[in-house]
Amino acid sequence: xxxxxxxxxxxxxxxxxxxxxxxxxxxxxxxxxxxxxxxxxxxxxxxxxxxxxxxxxxxxxxxxxxxxxxxxxxxxxxxxxxxxxxxxxxxxxxxxxxxxxxxxxxxxxxxxxxxxxxxxxxxxxxxxxxxxxxxxxxxxxxxxxxxxxxxxxxxxxxxxxxxxxxxxxxxxxxxxxxxxxxxxxxxxxxxxxxxxxxxxxxxxxxxxxxxxxxxxxxxxxxxxxxxxxxxxxxxxxxxxxxxxxxxxxxxxxxxxxxxxxxxxxxxxxxxxxxxxxxxxxxxxxxxxxxxxxxxxxxxxxxxxxxxxxxxxxxxxxxxxxxxxxxxxxxxxxxxxxxxxxxxxxxxxxxxxxxxxxxxxxxxxxxxxxxxxxxxxxxxxxxxxxxxxxxxxxxxxxxxxxxxxxxxxxxxxxxxxxxxxxxxxxxxxxxxxxxxxxxxxxxxxxxxxxxxxxxxxxxxxxxxxxxxxxxxxxxxxxxxxxxxxxxxxxxxxxxxxxxxxxxxxxxxxxxxxxxxxxxxxxxxxxxxxxxxxxxxxxxxxxxxxxxxxxxxxxxxxxxxxxxxxxxxxxxxxxxxxxxxxxxxxxxxxxxxxxxxxxxxxxxxxxxxxxxxxxxxxxxxxxxxxxxxxxxxxxxxxxxxxxxxxxxxxxxxxxxxxxxxxxxxxxxxxxxxxxxxxxxxxxxxxxxxxxxxxxxxxxxxxxxxxxxxxxxxxxxxxxxxxxxxxxxxxxxxxxxx
Numbered sequence: 251x252x253x254x255x256x257x258x259x260x261x262x263x264x265x266x267x268x269x270x271x272x273x274x275x276x277x278x279x280x281x282x283x284x285x286x287x288x289x290x291x292x293x294x295x296x297x298x299x300x301x302x303x304x305x306x307x308x309x310x311x312x313x314x315x316x317x318x319x320x321x322x323x324x325x326x327x328x329x330x331x332x333x334x335x336x337x338x339x340x341x342x343x344x345x346x347x348x349x350x351x352x353x354x355x356x357x358x359x360x361x362x363x364x365x366x367x368x369x370x371x372x373x374x375x376x377x378x379x380x381x382x383x384x385x386x387x388x389x390x391x392x393x394x395x396x397x398x399x400x401x402x403x404x405x406x407x408x409x410x411x412x413x414x415x416x417x418x419x420x421x422x423x424x425x426x427x428x429x430x431x432x433x434x435x436x437x438x439x440x441x442x443x444x445x446x447x448x449x450x451x452x453x454x455x456x457x458x459x460x461x462x463x464x465x466x467x468x469x470x471x472x473x474x475x476x477x478x479x480x481x482x483x484x485x486x487x488x489x490x491x492x493x494x495x496x497x498x499x500x501x502x503x504x505x506x507x508x509x510x511x512x513x514x515x516x517x518x519x520x521x522x523x524x525x526x527x528x529x530x531x532x533x534x535x536x537x538x539x540x541x542x543x544x545x546x547x548x549x550x551x552x553x554x555x556x557x558x559x560x561x562x563x564x565x566x567x568x569x570x571x572x573x574x575x576x577x578x579x580x581x582x583x584x585x586x587x588x589x590x591x592x593x594x595x596x597x598x599x600x601x602x603x604x605x606x607x608x609x610x611x612x613x614x615x616x617x618x619x620x621x622x623x624x625x626x627x628x629x630x631x632x633x634x635x636x637x638x639x640x641x642x643x644x645x646x647x648x649x650x651x652x653x654x655x656x657x658x659x660x661x662x663x664x665x666x667x668x669x670x671x672x673x674x675x676x677x678x679x680x681x682x683x684x685x686x687x688x689x690x691x692x693x694x695x696x697x698x699x700x701x702x703x704x705x706x707x708x709x710x711x712x713x714x715x716x717x718x719x720x721x722x723x724x725x726x727x728x729x730x731x732x733x734x735x736x737x738x739x740x741x742x743x744x745x746x747x748x749x750x751x752x753x754x755x756x757x758x759x760x761x762x763x764x765x766x767x768x769x770x771x772x773x774x775x776x777x778x779x780x781x782x783x784x785x786x787x788x789x790x791x792x793x794x795x796x797x798x799x800x801x802x803x804x805x806x807x808x809x810x811x812x813x814x815x816x817x818x819x820x821x822x823x824x825x826x827x828x829x830x831x832x833x834x835x836x837x838x839x840x841x842x843x844x845x846x847x848x849x850x851x852x853x854x855x856x857x858x859x860x861x862x863x864x865x866x867x868x869x870x871x872x873x874x875x876x877x878x879x880x881x882x883x884x885x886x887x888x889x890x891x892x893x894x895x896x897x898x899x900x901x902x903x904x905x906x907x908x909x910x911x912x913x914x915x916x917x918x919x920x921x922x923x924x925x926x927x928x929x930x931x932x933x934x935x936x937x938x939x940x941x942x943x944x945x946x947x948x949x950x951x952x953x954x955x956x957x958x959x960x961x962x963x964x965x966x967x968x969x970x971x972x973x974x975x976x977x978x979x980x981x982x983x984x985x
Contacts, residue, residue, distance in 0.1 A: 269338065281585050284313070284345070285317075286556050287316075287318050288319055314340075314585055320387055324386070330599075343588070343594070347390070348390035352387070352668075353381050353666070353667050354378075354616040355661045357623055357624055358663070358796045361624075366817070366820075366929065368423040370623050375423065381611060382666070384610040395476055399833040401777045401823075402455025402777075403777075404740045404742060410820055418479075449490035449492050450472075451472065452745075457745045458491045468495075481514075488521050488522070489526055490523065490526075500530060501551075518587075521551075521553040540567065546560075547560070628794050628817050630867060630869065631792065636870075644684065647726060647728055647730060648690070649730045649731075650691075650732070653733065660737075660802070677802065683809075690719045712754065733755045733773065759784065770789075770790045773791065778824065782861055785825075793817070811870065814871065816905065819864055822834060822862065860974075864972070865971070867971075869902045872898040873932070874894070875969060896933060903932075906928060907971070910944070910949070914964070915963070922973060924973070926942040926943075965982040
């Protein structure tokens with residue numbers, strides 16, 4: 251039974267301190283413990299020893315949070331045990347990986363980022379929170395803010411790509427969507443900025459691998475999205491798995507205790523990633539589990555996800571004087587504060603409304619919002635001779651590729667509670683426009699499609715369907731080929747050394763092209779792929795990612811011109827894996843292009859440039875840029891304006907992008923850096939003036955010590971339709 255407060259505290263901090271003063275050391279440590287999964291709490295008490303121990307721990311108030319427990323009946327029963335049977339009745343937080351939707355599947359995060367529309371991204375997160383909260387969840391392990399320059403890393407599908415500025419804006423939008431304007435609202439859930447930090451820079455692109463970067467890279471490219479998240483009141487932060495410059499992030503005092511909690515004044519709590527405290531010993535940074543617990547709590551990790559290190563080893567460390575109890579108190583304060591902010595002490599069962607669950611999860615249709623999100627995520631990479639959009643009167647359309655008839659892969663990885671095979675397939679979407687379709691699979695993509703925990707076997711040999719595909723292609727006016735990855739070929743632990751089209755798909759593409767060059771290639775994937783042959787030969791290419799529930803409908807609308815594509819790449823597409831890591835905001839080097847005919851920084855067998863650059867994306871119309879002007883303001887800010895005109899024949903939406911280059915600096919700066927973007931919709935022949943504002947925040951940079959500086963000198967100001975399509979340039983002189 252809950253113990254009454256000794257006085258009547260008003261503020262959350264007073265309430266936290268009041269409750270903390272009543273807690274035993276065991277109860278304090280319990281708040282730092284997170285367990286995964288439980289028994290069916292609506293049934294009998296478990297007898298299996300480990301599960302029974304978890305039950306007893308909840309009953310004794312020795313658990314602070316659980317993950318992967320969902321559904322109002324299950325959540326309520328478990329919460330009742332914590333609230334009514336433990337001594338102090340402290341409620342649990344219920345967490346889950348709600349990454350791009352709970353039941354309604356939105357596009358995977360890299361696809362959402364391709365929309366460059368923060369309102370659409372925020373709305374998707376808001377709906378995700380509405381659905382998840384209706385099922386008892388009040389904490390999501392999202393957004394992932396790991397900037398990455400290596401598409402071999404499978405988790406690029408879960409982030410926003412290679413640029414820190416875009417990643418920060420996407421993170422802010424998702425945090426606002428998840429948390430709303432009031433964290434205590436019944437439809438708000440706590441967000442979690444992950445993975446802190448550097449996880450997106452693994453050597454060789456191999457998941458969980460070592461990260462070794464300069465402090466300049468850390469401060470300027472890796473940390474800014476996390477700083478933006480903290481500035482926008484993200485409730486929690488998650489440690490990264492990796493070693494960063496020799497120190498595992500979960501035990502990295504500089505990162506967590508010094509930068510995050512001290513310099514940035516982060517008030518929320520930090521949770522380890524799954525088992526990452528125990529992995530301190532595996533890394534060779536801790537002697538054993540107890541030593542790992544000591545390192546992690548001293549570094550500033552507040553909650554232990556599934557290592558059992560805090561549960562079993564913190565109390566002896568306090569009792570023998572190895573660590574002060576004040577470290578435990580600080581962590582407990584942070585966790586209790588979030589519980590109070592969520593309103594769990596006012597109503598522990600606020601997320602357990604079965605009527606709301608039934609109404610929202612079974613009666614509310616968010617397909618319109620999922621469709622809009624999917625439409626905006628599609629990127630038109632290439633469209634020679636205006637092959638797209640297809641005519642609605644087109645005869646004899648061949649559709650080839652196993653993914654065209656796949657209703658599961660479009661849902662993507664990290665799918666929460668989206669129903670398997672519930673997406674609209676490409677074939678289903680096309681059928682709403684025409685019956686003049688002949689579909690053949692051409693080639694099996696997988697020999698045994700597998701779940702998250704199993705290796706996916708790729709079809710490397712079976713070409714038995716090629717002959718039928720070739721025969722159909724010969725008879726067709728246009729061939730729509732749907733190729734790429736299934737949903738389990740990207741994501742966590744899904745790094746690939748070869749990021750071309752998996753299996754025999756490249757051979758199928760070339761075989762079909764040999765008999766019909768009129769091909770529209772639809773790419774369905776969770777990462778950038780190396781497609782140099784397609785880039786050189788196929789006339790039209792659409793990057794459709796894994797678009798979620800409404801995938802097929804969105805693709806069909808773009809193919810037939812009912813929606814004009816507007817997506818822009820959040821990550822460069824390399825020509826070859828040999829170029830990786832590849833990113834637009836690179837340094838110039840001392841020997842750039844044009845330095846010398848032989849002795850300059852290049853490859854002898856391939857261009858330096860990507861096949862498709864960051865920010866690239868075409869439209870069914872065309873845009874012209876003019877009248878770049880820079881106007882200084884009295885407060886030291888600069889207004890940048892330009893004029894955009896739709897010079898084509900269709901209504902279209904363009905995303906003008908503002909880049910800068912600090913030409914001479916005490917720390918060498920990139921050849922260009924994104925510092926602003928906007929979206930503008932124009933009718934044919936319509937023009938609009940767009941405006942950006944540059945402040946010290948955009949013009950400055952971090953030194954290797956973490957000091958932020960703005961240096962006088964010349965800055966090149968660039969506006970364009972992509973990082974490789976700069977259309978306007980001018981010089982700003984900062985005095």
